[in-house]
Amino acid sequence: MSADHLSKRFGGRIAFDDVTFEVGRGEVFGFLGPNGAGKTTTVRALGTLIAPSSGSATVAGIALEPENGVEIRRRISVMPESPGLYLRHSVVENLECFAELYEISEPADRVERALAAVNLADRAHDACGTLSKGLRQRVALARALLNDPEVLFLDEPTSGLDPVAAREVHELIDGLRRRGVTIFLTTHRLEEAERLCDRVAILNTTLRMIGRPDDLRDRLFTKTLSVKVRDPLAEPDRVFAGLPGVDGWRQDGPGGYLLGVSDTNLAAPAAVRALVATGADVLSISEARHSLEDVYLKLIDDEAVGR
Numbered sequence: 417m418s419a420d421h422l423s424k425r426f427g428g429r430i431a432f433d434d435v436t437f438e439v440g441r442g443e444v445f446g447f448l449g450p451n452g453a454g455k456t457t458t459v460r461a462l463g464t465l466i467a468p469s470s471g472s473a474t475v476a477g478i479a480l481e482p483e484n485g486v487e488i489r490r491r492i493s494v495m496p497e498s499p500g501l502y503l504r505h506s507v508v509e510n511l512e513c514f515a516e517l518y519e520i521s522e523p524a525d526r527v528e529r530a531l532a533a534v535n536l537a538d539r540a541h542d543a544c545g546t547l548s549k550g551l552r553q554r555v556a557l558a559r560a561l562l563n564d565p566e567v568l569f570l571d572e573p574t575s576g577l578d579p580v581a582a583r584e585v586h587e588l589i590d591g592l593r594r595r596g597v598t599i600f601l602t603t604h605r606l607e608e609a610e611r612l613c614d615r616v617a618i619l620n621t622t623l624r625m626i627g628r629p630d631d632l633r634d635r636l637f638t639k640t641l642s643v644k645v646r647d648p649l650a651e652p653d654r655v656f657a658g659l660p661g662v663d664g665w666r667q668d669g670p671g672g673y674l675l676g677v678s679d680t681n682l683a684a685p686a687a688v689r690a691l692v693a694t695g696a697d698v699l700s701i702s703e704a705r706h707s708l709e710d711v712y713l714k715l716i717d718d719e720a721v722g723r
């Protein structure tokens with residue numbers, strides 16, 4: 417799947433602008449951004465529900481053009497932010513109804529498989545209205561699986577779920593990944609993106625950055641080693657300055673030092689050797705990791721400054 421300079425405007429309002437990315441087959445691609453960033457509108461455009469204003473895209477290997485809408489929809493599924501189920505009808509009735517709507521062949525078989533895929537077979541005959549939010553989300557996921565999609569769009573699949581229900585949805589997504597389904601997942605939950613996604617794109621109307629979570633960290637932040645010794649060093653500059661792979665250092669509380677490093681593999685052993693040589697008792701040395709949240713806030717912040 418790919419988008420090439422894709423934009424959508426509603427009158428004078430720009431929902432998303434000049435968005436370019438590629439998603440590999442079987443990849444779990446995270447689309448991260450604050451409220452109003454344009455995530456849902458992007459999903460709706462790629463899902464053929466609205467026409468983009470400009471740019472082009474390929475979805476499930478097919479050019480995103482009005483005449484290809486039916487063919488694309490046959491190969492994809494969109495799980496929207498709100499499940500939109502018939503609450504007075506049972507789980508299985510809902511799925512049968514949608515299977516008919518999607519003109520799925522052998523609907524009974526597909527419904528059974530979709531229910532099994534989300535571990536809901538035992539609730540098949542419960543009315544959707546009696547299910548918890550987490551279970552309704554699973555019904556919505558089952559519905560999205562009815563047509564055995566190549567590409568699955570999940571729009572904030574865990575929003576409003578408690579941690580246990582969210583974890584269950586995460587496990588289901590992991591299962592889909594193992595089956596080779598390409599997943600386009602929007603979220604504003606960073607730990608979710610970090611845990612589930614091979615790569616993430618950070619969107620705030622325009623794309624700010626794309627990459628593996630680790631790459632984004634490395635691109636935005638210098639690597640840091642955190643060193644702790646029992647007693648403060650008498651002359652830390654003599655210990656740290658000029659060590660291979662170490663660009664600089666600063667104090668981090670008594671007996672704590674943060675080293676800015678260009679190459680951890682070089683810097684960490686050199687720092688340990690230098691510390692031991694001065695007779696310091698090393699308590700710990702570790703790579704300080706920036707979270708994806710740090711990355712995100714930096715990008716979104718930079719954006720806010722420009723406004």
Ligand SMILES: Nc1ncnc2c1ncn2[C@@H]1O[C@H](COP(=O)(O)OP(=O)(O)O)[C@@H](O)[C@H]1O
Pocket residue numbers: 426429430431432449450451452453454455456457458
């Ligand atoms: N149908 C619409 N008409 C006008 N503006 C819209 C419409 N849909 C979305 N927007 C606007 O587009 C922007 C992006 O919205 P949306 O894609 O829903 O963001 P997100 O899903 O990231 O929260 C918002 O400013 C929103 O108000």
Ligand SMILES: [Mg+2]
Pocket residue numbers: 455456457497571
């Ligand atoms: Mg949205």
